[in-house]
Amino acid sequence: MYTIKDLYDLDHTLAKDYLSQFTYPWEALKGIKDMIIALGETLGDDYEEREPQVWVHKTAKVFDSAYLGAPCIIGPNTEVRQCAFIRGSALVGADCVVGNSAELKNVILFDHVQTPHYNYVGDSILGYFSHMGAGSITSNVKSDKQLVVVHNGTEKIETGLKKFGAMLGDYVEVGCNAVCNPGTVIGRHSNVYPTSCVRGVVPENCIYKNSGEIVEKR
Incomplete structure (x- = not known):
């Protein structure tokens, strides 16, 4: 329930070939920066390289107060709104929203993802x-600074990673002011x-x- 195949339809991201190399999604975190740099060099004329290693699709809307750190790719028809802070190593797909005061760092956002208000x-x-x-x-970092472990009931999966936020499957809805602790994995269509x-x-x-209360949708 927590492999890449379980969580994602790879036809909805430019990172398809990259992610296909791995079994578990967190295995891809270390190489996101290099993947974006390599992918950016292959993009066609529909993208503008606004600064070195900052590629923005010509149909994307980026507000003047937004910050785009290298490397990053901003996809077609995506909005990067006021005061958004993309620190770098961010692949943002098509038809996405990166909202006011949202911050992204070392992430892959598939198409149609929304992080519209005050998200990290x-x-x-x-x-x-x-x-x-x-x-x-x-x-994305444990308070004791130890390596992140994915917990699935009594099963513990060692990731070897100090920084690991959350893996959200397709169509996941996270409610307002929720916190996804390090090593969170949420399956498709869950709320x-x-x-x-x-x-x-x-x-x-x-x-x-809440903790200990997870129910199946009807």
Whole structure:
């Protein structure tokens, strides 16, 4: 329930070939920067290289107050709104919204992803049509600074990573002011209640209400 094949339809990202190399999505985090640089060099005339290693599709709308750090790719018809802070190593797909005061760092956003209001997304991969409600964030470093472990019930999966936010499957909805703790994996079509503190693996087609209360959708 937490492999790339389980979580994502790779036809909805420019990172398809890159992600296809891996079994688990967090294995792709270390190479996102290099992948974006290599991919950017192959983009056609529909993209403008506005600064070195900053590629923006000609149909994208980037507000003047937004910051685009290298390397990054901004896809077709995407909006990067006021005061958005893209720190770098961000692949943002088509028809996405990076909202006011949202911050992205070392991420892949599939097509139609929305992070529209005051979101922090770091060291994470957000699947097709996933959405983060206002104020929801991915926490990408443990408070004890130890390596992140993915917890699936009694199963513990060592990732070897110090920085690992969240893997959101396709069509995931994260409610307002929710926190996805380091190593969170949320299956396709699942919902997270507002103000939740999420950790571990949430199966697909479920509703995460709070710790210990995950119910299947009807």
